[in-house]
Amino acid sequence: MTFRLRNHRRSVGILAAASVALALTACSDNDSDGEDAASGADSSAVETAGTFPQTVSTKFGDVTVDEQPTRVVALGWGDAETALALGVQPVGASDWLAFGGDGVGPWLEGAYKESPEIIGTMEPEFETIASLEPDLILDVRSSGDQDRYDKLSEIATTVGVPEGADSYLTPRKQQVDMISTALGLPDEGDELNDSYEAMVSGIRDDHPEWADKTAATVALSSEGWGAYIRGSERYDTLLDLGFQEHETLAE
Template sequence: MRSTTVSLLAGSVVLSLALAGCSSSDGGGSKASSRTRTVTDAGGTEVKVPDKPKRVVPLHYSATQPVLDLGFKPVGQGAFEKGIIPKDQAAEIEKIPVVARQEPKLEDIAALEPDLILAPNVYDEETLKALRDIAPVYTFTLRGGDRARWTQRTEEVAEALGVPEKADKLQAAFAKRQKGIAKKYGKVIKGKTVGVIGSYEENNFYAWGEKNMQGSLMVPLGFTWSRQESKIVKGQKEPEATLSNEKLASAVSDADVLFLDSNLRGQVNAFMKTVQKTSLYKQLPAVKNDHVYVGGKNTVAGYTDAHYTLDRVEDALKDLQAE
């Protein structure tokens, strides 16, 4: 796998704007507006939320990043892995208290005096009730059939925050960038089949079908998604699957270019490093042709993640163009 220089480009700019002084949710004892709006969350529940939330607490990173992308700074957040935040923003974001891991820390959340809590759609009703006793709770999509449409999570968070127009602007800018890459590198991309894999446990790898998050990033550029990879996850509730390493060849041997799950430092995890040492991996055509690249996070939290992946794809395309 070739090394790449990590550039954050548009994704970093998004977070920079959020941290540079957005007053919407910057803490400091700000009091919420008495005005409220009624919105319907991902679970179909009508929720009265502040018209202009000022003390927002997302309980999972898949909502924290959209909150930041939309120009808000949360007063609390869910746990996150090191390396998934842009390097130049990590120190600032790490100062925000972590108030949820597997389960939310109710006392810690209450101490922050939030006026809006963003909860993933994985909590039971008892947990949600306890959270609602603290502040209004908007449930967003983390799991389920719609999770592949990662833009939906930003749309949901934007609705809860009362800034849907900002989500529209982020989407328009991202789509424009995709079209620009497709035009600039059209001749390089034409006829190329792409596959994406990760690994999150011993002796297994993770395969992603075309209808998942990474597919929404790369297919619009003009790539053909690995038919083998889409076929091997067919029938799954979500178009993705954990598979034995023995199935590597049957999953992505048709891929001309292979992207690996990584953090936002261009680093793969220990499980992926182990996969890379196997003879089955080394025999993949993309590996033998030295067409393997880091691709950023396979699970896209928001536009910062998505832009980082496009950064890495552009690095790969420049490399392929030079051949």
């Protein structure tokens, strides 16, 4: 099942399809002719200038970003894609799905002007991160581990998970809100979220029959089969597309 969004084809059957669609929409929208680049910023990393200071509320307290970040490291699941969607190219990023290369799927092929340093996911290499000299670290959808956050915060200003979103359960909209605010681009974040809502609304209208069907997202691990629940983007995307929550999962 595929759909077209602003001249880009995306599969809604893939993992985290919502974030992917947002990223590609904004990649086309936020192309800069150079006039919008932040004064004194590395134009290869920041295409859209933000407004500062900005404050983001997280599980670890409020985080204030005082000025335009020019060297961003994006570690959380989908954080790099969100930054790219907002016109900011991370100098370091984690490859959660082991795509290789720039750490993003084929739907974002060519999005980077310069390949980022690929950082480990569950166990990031803190020395490597420090060597990149970041002025902002995004870890918005991650484990929410205090030790991880403390080590990252020693390197640079770090935006961690929101309250109640441990174990990679940061909602899609909140992830966009937090990252866009940290980058000084809250209005652009609102536009991304509005684009997503319009996209899934259109898909629901095209497939009214899905409203009568339940859905589940399952995975096989070394411990056996498991199912994702509401709060996981894998599952929430299906619900956004019009499917009903599976009774067993709801319980």
